[in-house]
Amino acid sequence: MAITGLIMVGFLLMHMYGNLKVFLGADAFNHYAHWLKGDILYPLVPSGWFIWIFRLVMLASIVAHIWSAAVLTGRAHAARSTKYVTTKRLSQTYAARTMRWGGVILLVGLIFHLLQFTTQTVQTGFTAGAEPYEMTVGAFGNWWLVLLYAVWVGIVCSHVRHGVWSALTTLGANTSPAARSFLNGLAWVIAVVLFVGFMIMPLAVLFGWVN
Amino acid sequence: MIINLRVWRQANAQSAGKMVSYRVEGVSEDMSFLEMLDLLNEDLTVKGEEPIAFDHDCREGICGMCGIVINGAAHGRANSPVPTTTCQLHMRSFADGATIDVEPWRAGAFPVIKDLVVDRTAFDRIIQAGGFISINAGSAPEAHSVPAPKIQADRAFDAATCIGCGACVAACPNGSGMLFTAAKITHLAMLPQGQPERYSRVKTMVAQHDADGFGGCTNIGECAAVCPKQIPLDTISALNRDLMKSLFKKDGK
Missing domain, CATH: 3.10.20.30 (Beta-grasp domain)
Known part of the structure; x- marks a missing residue:
């Protein structure tokens, strides 16, 4: 759970950084997007293979992450089969409480996201075969799509906020009360950076700063 | 009133x-x-x-x-x-x-006996699975014969204040007994006397914890918030570190 989660947080940070290339103009953005599917690690791996190795790692992480979550959820339900009549929350965060359903919602969002921008099955403001830049600008010209993405990215970042703290703690990094504060702070910083970093681009498109 | x-x-x-x-x-x-x-x-x-x-x-x-x-x-x-x-x-x-x-405490591992009384022998089974030191105790040795660093001794004492009441399990949304188990692990892992069985202990105690039907820890922190003895959440990280190291130790388990 911890290791696969951290792999995915690493991916999110990279993805966010890549999105910001949109501010360098259409050529730079498209070139970057094609490079991702092109000759990374060539000639160590044949040209075009990297993306598939990468996708395999991501898929394995997602499957292992969901499997671990399902096992933990099953154990938790078995361990509290009779619910309390009254529950008082003392230290849990909203992010921690919504990890399970939040995780399911963000998976649904992820499937939509891939259908939209990877397979181009769902076309919102662009046509099939559109260049990445054209696709991005076309899609995020829709205010409702930007709103939908803001909500989804918010859910993702909430998941990341508890996830980063929890993963590092599981891996043994919570060594003292000071470390606990630091890890929670770090988780907040990563979550906020991701939210801001991911939302700048759609907002810039919506307000016409990028077109 | x-x-x-x-x-x-x-x-x-x-x-x-x-x-x-x-x-x-x-x-x-x-x-x-x-x-x-x-x-x-x-x-x-x-x-x-x-x-x-x-x-x-x-x-x-x-x-x-x-x-x-x-x-x-x-x-x-x-x-x-x-x-x-x-x-x-x-x-x-x-x-x-x-x-x-x-x-009453609500946990799969703590069935209600009557009204507000629950059966907490699952905690005893976790202790029996490794929460001890296998030596012939004999008479008390000279205290200075086994030096223990002050910081580690303090941490061991802090963890040893766990009274096994089960509040951590009752408060945990997952019904996990990790804070209890981690307190016992930390208590023994910090002291020289606990070293010989350190890594086999963590394996057997965690295995017993899971076998008894406690949930898994997801680092929510409710346990430490209700603990009357203020066992800190970081004992769970200490347990996890020992558990990971134990995977690379040859200890017959």
Whole structure:
């Protein structure tokens, strides 16, 4: 759970950084997007293979992450089969409480996201075969799509906020009360950076700063 | 003071339980929560009703025997900054005329025996799985013959204050007993005497914890918030570090 989660947080940070290339103009953005599917690690791996190795790692992480979550959820339900009549929350965060359903919602969002921008099955403001830049600008010209993405990215970042703290703690990094504060702070910083970093681009498109 | 209680009544492990309302009059604010229950039980006994069963022993906050969920918080600490056991919670913490919900610990590994009494022998089984040191104790050796660094000795003592009341399990949304297990692991792992069995112990204790039907830890932190002995959440990270190291140790397990 911890290791696969951290792999995915690493991916999110990279993805966010890549999105910001949109501010360098259409050529730079498209070139970057094609490079991702092109000759990374060539000639160590044949040209075009990297993306598939990468996708395999991501898929394995997602499957292992969901499997671990399902096992933990099953154990938790078995361990509290009779619910309390009254529950008082003392230290849990909203992010921690919504990890399970939040995780399911963000998976649904992820499937939509891939259908939209990877397979181009769902076309919102662009046509099939559109260049990445054209696709991005076309899609995020829709205010409702930007709103939908803001909500989804918010859910993702909430998941990341508890996830980063929890993963590092599981891996043994919570060594003292000071470390606990630091890890929670770090988780907040990563979550906020991701939210801001991911939302700048759609907002810039919506307000016409990028077109 | 007048206190309105809603108490979980359950005749035995097999029967279904329900919340029953009681009105307790003549409560002094200096009474402990358990003394208030004693008062109610005297009334019930006089009326010929079955008194409410609850666990208790020392009533000084050091034995770990008492423990009930009060208004949704294990030991009823609620928002008070002072960690406490149920027996050390006093009625002055409540308003006159307050309605208080009283429930037993709820966990798969802690089945209800009667009313507010739960079976906590699952904790004993975790200890039996490795929470000890295998030596012929003999007579007490000269204390200075085995030096223990001060910082580690302090940490061991802090962890050893765990009284095994089970509040961590009761408060955990996952019903996990990790804070208890981690306190025992940390206690022994910090001391020289605990080293020979350090890595086999963590494996067997965690395995027993899981086998007993406790949930898994997801680092929510409710356990440490209700712990009357303030066992810190970082003991769980210490357990995890030892568990990971144990995967690379040859210890016959």
